[in-house]
Amino acid sequence: xxxxxxxxxxxxxxxxxxxxxxxxxxxxxxxxxxxxxxxxxxxxxxxxxxxxxxxxxxxxxxxxxxxxxxxxxxxxxxxxxxxxxxxxxxxxxxxxxxxxxxxxxxxxxxxxxxxxxxxxxxxxxxxxxxxxxxxxxxxxxxxxxxxxxxxxxxxxxxxxxxxxxxxxxxxxxxxxxxxxxxxxxxxxx
Amino acid sequence: xxxxxxxxxxxxxxxxxxxxxxxxxxxxxxxxxxxxxxxxxxxxxxxxxxxxxxxxxxxxxxxxxxxxxxxxxxxxxxxxxxxxxxxxxxxxxxxxxxxxxxxxxxxxxxxxxxxxxxxxxxxxxxxxxxxxxxxxxxxxxxxxxxxxxxxxxxxxxxxxxxxxxxxxxxxxxxxxxxxxxxxxxxxxx
Numbered sequence: 001x002x003x004x005x006x007x008x009x010x011x012x013x014x015x016x017x018x019x020x021x022x023x024x025x026x027x028x029x030x031x032x033x034x035x036x037x038x039x040x041x042x043x044x045x046x047x048x049x050x051x052x053x054x055x056x057x058x059x060x061x062x063x064x065x066x067x068x069x070x071x072x073x074x075x076x077x078x079x080x081x082x083x084x085x086x087x088x089x090x091x092x093x094x095x096x097x098x099x100x101x102x103x104x105x106x107x108x109x110x111x112x113x114x115x116x117x118x119x120x121x122x123x124x125x126x127x128x129x130x131x132x133x134x135x136x137x138x139x140x141x142x143x144x145x146x147x148x149x150x151x152x153x154x155x156x157x158x159x160x161x162x163x164x165x166x167x168x169x170x171x172x173x174x175x176x177x178x179x180x181x182x183x184x185x186x187x188x189x
Numbered sequence: 190x191x192x193x194x195x196x197x198x199x200x201x202x203x204x205x206x207x208x209x210x211x212x213x214x215x216x217x218x219x220x221x222x223x224x225x226x227x228x229x230x231x232x233x234x235x236x237x238x239x240x241x242x243x244x245x246x247x248x249x250x251x252x253x254x255x256x257x258x259x260x261x262x263x264x265x266x267x268x269x270x271x272x273x274x275x276x277x278x279x280x281x282x283x284x285x286x287x288x289x290x291x292x293x294x295x296x297x298x299x300x301x302x303x304x305x306x307x308x309x310x311x312x313x314x315x316x317x318x319x320x321x322x323x324x325x326x327x328x329x330x331x332x333x334x335x336x337x338x339x340x341x342x343x344x345x346x347x348x349x350x351x352x353x354x355x356x357x358x359x360x361x362x363x364x365x366x367x368x369x370x371x372x373x374x375x376x377x378x
Binding site: 073075085109 | 212
């Protein structure tokens with residue numbers, strides 16, 4: 001993923017407190033060619049896990065998860081943070097601390113689209129503390145589904161999300177790994 | 190777009206008051222193959238407008254807009270409803286009534302990614318009252334950019350969004366057109 005690394009180093013901004021701004025290609029403006037490349041690579045890394053569905057969280061997870069879903073030919077479900085009027089009364093709901101909002105947020109999915117037959121691959125834009133991803137895993141498990149992998153576009157190792165995900169006992173893949181931002185720069189592995 | 194029509198008629202649910210639930214392939218679960226087909230067709234319909242950027246609104250617009258962006262090879266910007274900490278202090282902000290939430294919502298974009306050089310194609314999941322799309326058009330115009338087209342996956346003609354968009358004087362395209370839901374069914378043109 002040389003292109004991804006290059007873009008992070010060229011356009012990423014270290015805003016301090018571990019916040020990496022990549023709004024020019026991932027989180028506000030999206031580069032579709034780069035997303036396609038990320039989706040292809042995540043699909044390749046998870047081709048053996050026999051996933052049946054991809055699960056992500058709105059909002060920023062949707063683009064990389066859709067790109068992955070396209071390459072894997074699997075349906076994508078995005079967990080909602082607020083309940084749309086089209087969602088049934090009974091849902092799977094959990095809460096997770098939002099890294100970028102500094103508060104707890106709700107995550108919910110409808111029981112209509114996940115079942116105990118499903119093998120769920122979780123895809124998100126960032127693997128930071130891992131709390132959003134653990135919330136998604138709880139939703140999948142509430143539906144009786146099995147989580148079979150976790151993929152992220154960018155991991156920040158110093159927030160220790162990979163350690164937090166260890167109890168899931170699934171492969172965890174990240175396409176770019178940021179190991180240090182404490183000095184004002186962005187250091188990739 | 191026979192596949193889209195078939196899915197709407199087979200899986201769409203008329204929840205009354207003009208609300209069309211298509212959560213199984215567009216708004217909660219997303220069918221990537223169908224999105225790809227929608228993106229290809231929207232790209233074909235707008236190939237002559239010389240767009241430089243695609244603009245949509247989080248959340249449900251992201252999937253069809255990304256699919257269109259992939260086929261057109263254009264960057265996608267999704268307007269945010271809440272301000273992420275990565276967004277600068279000064280933004281373009283407007284408000285629009287949310288059809289499905291029954292309240293006003295904010296829409297904002299960063300000045301970093303739209304300029305007076307841009308020709309903006311607006312893509313959204315639904316064209317209903319047109320108010321979200323008009324909000325996106327105001328954001329583009331605030332940046333000095335020119336709106337050159339509006340595309341939606343599903344139009345509901347009885348909410349008269351197409352009439353509301355007429356002052357934009359741009360081509361408006363929808364891949365499926367629902368003309369009546371008043372009798373409990375879903376009638377496509």
